[in-house]
Amino acid sequence: MIQSDKGSDLPDEKDKKDEKLSTRTNPENGISHLLRLVLQELNLFYSRDVNGVCLLYDLLHSPWLQALLKVYDSLQEFKEKKLVPATPHAQALSCEVRLKILRETPKSPEIQELRQILQAPHFKALLSAHDTVAQKDFEPLLPPLPDNIPESEEAMRIVCLVKNQQPLGATIKRHEMTGDILVARVIHGGLAERSGLLYAGDKLVEVNGVSVEGLDPEQVIHILAMSRGTIMFKVVPVSDPPVNSQKTVYVRAMIEYWPQEDPTIPCMDAGLPFQKGDILQIVDQNDALWWQARKISDLGTCAGLIPSNQLLKRKQREFWWSQPYQPYKHLRSTIYDDMKIDEKCVEAVTACFSRREAGSELPGPGSHSGFRRSMRLCRRRAHRSQLRAPGCGASSCAGAVGAPYEEVVRYQRRPTDKHRLIVLVGPSGVGVNELRRQLIELNPDRFQSAVPHTTRSKKSYEMDGREYHYVSKETFESLVYSHRMLEYGEYKGHLYGTSVDAVQAVLDDGKICVMDLEPQGIQVARTQELKPYVIFIKPSNMSCMKRSRKNAKIITDYFVDMKFKDEDLQEMEDLAQKMETQFGQFFDHVIVNDNLQEACAQLLSAVQKAQEESQWVPATWVSSDTKS
Numbered sequence: 001m002i003q004s005d006k007g008s009d010l011p012d013e014k015d016k017k018d019e020k021l022s023t024r025t026n027p028e029n030g031i032s033h034l035l036r037l038v039l040q041e042l043n044l045f046y047s048r049d050v051n052g053v054c055l056l057y058d059l060l061h062s063p064w065l066q067a068l069l070k071v072y073d074s075l076q077e078f079k080e081k082k083l084v085p086a087t088p089h090a091q092a093l094s095c096e097v098r099l100k101i102l103r104e105t106p107k108s109p110e111i112q113e114l115r116q117i118l119q120a121p122h123f124k125a126l127l128s129a130h131d132t133v134a135q136k137d138f139e140p141l142l143p144p145l146p147d148n149i150p151e152s153e154e155a156m157r158i159v160c161l162v163k164n165q166q167p168l169g170a171t172i173k174r175h176e177m178t179g180d181i182l183v184a185r186v187i188h189g190g191l192a193e194r195s196g197l198l199y200a201g202d203k204l205v206e207v208n209g210v211s212v213e214g215l216d217p218e219q220v221i222h223i224l225a226m227s228r229g230t231i232m233f234k235v236v237p238v239s240d241p242p243v244n245s246q247k248t249v250y251v252r253a254m255i256e257y258w259p260q261e262d263p264t265i266p267c268m269d270a271g272l273p274f275q276k277g278d279i280l281q282i283v284d285q286n287d288a289l290w291w292q293a294r295k296i297s298d299l300g301t302c303a304g305l306i307p308s309n310q311l312l313k314r315k316q317r318e319f320w321w322s323q324p325y326q327p328y329k330h331l332r333s334t335i336y337d338d339m340k341i342d343e344k345c346v347e348a349v350t351a352c353f354s355r356r357e358a359g360s361e362l363p364g365p366g367s368h369s370g371f372r373r374s375m376r377l378c379r380r381r382a383h384r385s386q387l388r389a390p391g392c393g394a395s396s397c398a399g400a401v402g403a404p405y406e407e408v409v410r411y412q413r414r415p416t417d418k419h420r421l422i423v424l425v426g427p428s429g430v431g432v433n434e435l436r437r438q439l440i441e442l443n444p445d446r447f448q449s450a451v452p453h454t455t456r457s458k459k460s461y462e463m464d465g466r467e468y469h470y471v472s473k474e475t476f477e478s479l480v481y482s483h484r485m486l487e488y489g490e491y492k493g494h495l496y497g498t499s500v501d502a503v504q505a506v507l508d509d510g511k512i513c514v515m516d517l518e519p520q521g522i523q524v525a526r527t528q529e530l531k532p533y534v535i536f537i538k539p540s541n542m543s544c545m546k547r548s549r550k551n552a553k554i555i556t557d558y559f560v561d562m563k564f565k566d567e568d569l570q571e572m573e574d575l576a577q578k579m580e581t582q583f584g585q586f587f588d589h590v591i592v593n594d595n596l597q598e599a600c601a602q603l604l605s606a607v608q609k610a611q612e613e614s615q616w617v618p619a620t621w622v623s624s625d626t627k628s
């Protein structure tokens, strides 16, 4: 009997020794005795409140487990008794008694009765049954094994799988040379894999008693599709079952993939569709071309097939080679090709704008400089003149093309680490600056913008390092050439841009740097030193936008900012869609800016999460001691 209470006293050392000794000398005391010892040990941990011990304690105390163990012990005991029949030849013995011994014995009524009993047909039948059992005559006679089978090899395996509404989780193929039907792959988490009885490379001999010899894989699939309930496979096991020794890897998908549209996938139904930015858990890379993966949002399901890095790169190369030669076409942002900007610029208002810049929205040095109107107009204008962030140079774009998956790890910022840069991205006019302004206004000691650089001369009311860093053209260009500019452009003959160092200055100050960036600049900002968290600000649908932007103003080159027209809103929606299509893989969070207050609250919460909770980041950003 197993008994132990949470508070029960522990046996002293002598008791323990005695018990250990008795277990050793008396093995049939068995598992329930061992269990009692474990429980006593556990008491010790339980009283110390050791994590997980309660669970084990309750499990070992559960009546069903104890009952099960008792049954086990009884069976063990029974096995030990080794019941053997007194004789396997009871029938012969009966004959001998009847024909020899009883004949020679003087007749008496008892002898007469015994003889009758021994002669009775039912008694003879009973003895015959006894002998059959005693001689184990009921076991089937198996044909002898052929001599030439290697000892370690399993010749044929029968596998029964119960198919209840779920796919079998295995694919088949025909061997090119022999024509045999082979198990091509076993899908992780599927029925076949969970059975542990089917392996890639097993040769299929029969399905539900039907020989598959000479059949096409499609015909075999048809047999399987028609089968209900238990399916029986007869297979010749592969001599060397594949072992998956690779560790599980997590990646961010930089492309989207639709198996239904891929004619090269070995099994369309086994494909895993995914979108840009999805985090995938890769569980099998044994096949160089087709990996098995799950989405982290769906880890309970069985894995699906995805094209491997190598296969995608090959496809991309084939795609590029098949395109007619258009120099630098892939470097150009297709997003802005159809963007319309009113070119009628009122030169005379520049000074007036500058005064408006000086009348800052926020007090304090540096705190408002991110809202420089010229900088924003420069960025807007750059849409047309192909503002090229340095990161969109040939190498990085080619790099993006060549990396369909980016390995990621969980990263938890430690309190001593610098804050992560917060990057806001969105179509012009959606409210990126408005949200940034409101966020900084909430807590200017915690949130700050980076001070941009400009080559224009300083106005009398401006201060270097507050509105802008005023630098020469040569200095500006050297920052560009040394890749220290996150983005830059030209406006009215002057250069404007935001440097990595300006962002670092805010982070070094222990603050959270919040900046808006053109999407092409995201890749430049994605470095270990800045660890940017990218938030996409998205417009809501047209009817909501018309309502919420009734009194909003779109920033223009004109003297007076203009109200949004329907075309502006439509353009914003189209642009947002294109941004998502082209850069969605980099977005860590998306906020729909419909109601300003709600959007601002969402922004605040997202920014806090980015700093305080663990997030998926590129593996290259994180050294192994900061992974969470």
Ligand SMILES: Nc1ncnc2c1ncn2[C@@H]1O[C@H](COP(=O)(O)OP(=O)(O)OP(=O)(O)O)[C@@H](O)[C@H]1O
Binding pocket: 376, 380, 426, 427, 428, 429, 430, 431, 432, 433, 434, 435, 548, 549, 551, 552, 553, 554, 555, 593, 594, 595, 596, 597, 599
């Ligand atoms: N949710 C909202 N509801 C109503 N008005 C809004 C909302 N969000 C922003 N606005 C207003 O829309 C106008 C444009 O916003 P904002 O200047 O922030 O745009 P932007 O995304 O920074 O684009 P750009 O840099 O081209 O100006 C501003 O007048 C702003 O107050």
